Amino acid sequence: MIYLSTAPDDCAFSGLLAAQTGELLMRLRDEMGFADPKALRASGDRQAHEFLLTELARWRPGDAVLSEEGEHRGDDRATADRVWIVDPLDGTREYAEAGRTDWAVHVALWEHGVLTAGAVALPALGEVLTSRQRPAPPIGRDPVRIVVSRTRPPSFLGDVAAAVGGELVPMGSAGAKVAAVVRGAADAYIHAGGQHEWDSAAPVAVAAAAGLHASRVDGSPLVYNQPDPKMPDLLVCRADLSERLLAAIASATAGAAEPGQQAPKEPIR
Secondary structure, three states, X not given: OOOOOOOOOHHHHHHHHHHHHHHHHHHHHHHHOOOOHHHHHHHHHHHHHHHXXXXXXXXXXXXXXXEOOOOOOOOOOOOOOEEEEEEEEEOHHHHOOOOOOOOEEEEEEEEOOEEEEEEEEEHHHOEEEEOOOOOOOOOOOOOEEEEEEXXXXXXXXXXXXXXHOEEEEEEOOHHHHHHHHHOOOOOEEEEOOOEEHHHHHHHHHHHHHOOOEEEOOOOOXXXXXXXXXXXXXXXXXXXXXXXXXXXXXXXXXXXXXXOOOOOOOOOOO
8 A cells, every 4th residue: 555645746646656556566576486477477477467557546536447357348438527647567578587687567647649657667777767857868889789578579660770789688567568668678679469558658658757768669759548559569768760770661661561561582493
């Protein structure tokens, strides 16, 4: 339970929620250990979800909620002015692996068509990034570090990396990957394997506050609180790299049916 004398503003509240959810998950990890990863993942998802819903109902009772672990019907959000988009445990696979720190808690607020507050907690690192994040200083790096999914990186990324003189760095959790770009440990995050709004809403709110570029991989804007919460793809990168990366992605996927898909290969004759 969050003990407060007065309700904080939305940005501070998102950071507090993410931090305390992370503390809950760390305690649970210590209590259960790693002997039964499936049980640890299930307990973490459930307890973090229940904690977030309880505190949101207590402190923001009039707001709607979209959570990975909840029901995803759009009818209760269609007329809402304020929707909290949360991922109670982003990176469940990594959470249940001893020694891994690349998992996160996401808390974001959508209002009238835009993300207005967000926080990404990295509990195993003791860090919380919020949408009050200061713009990241420009970093010149060679090669360009592109963080990608550990388990399902898009097949076209090899071509993109070659075009921009980059290297691919596998990492778990969308929140951890965006946080790596925000903190300057990486230059870009590209995903095209399909996600949902809760995977990227809080990370994108934090990234935008830090002065980073965030869009779909074809450069179109990211739109949240849709009836169907699926989010096909995502690009978060240093602003000075955005044009090069978007051009490289377009070239690597030219002829594909959807943005971010690998273009079909010519048949062997």
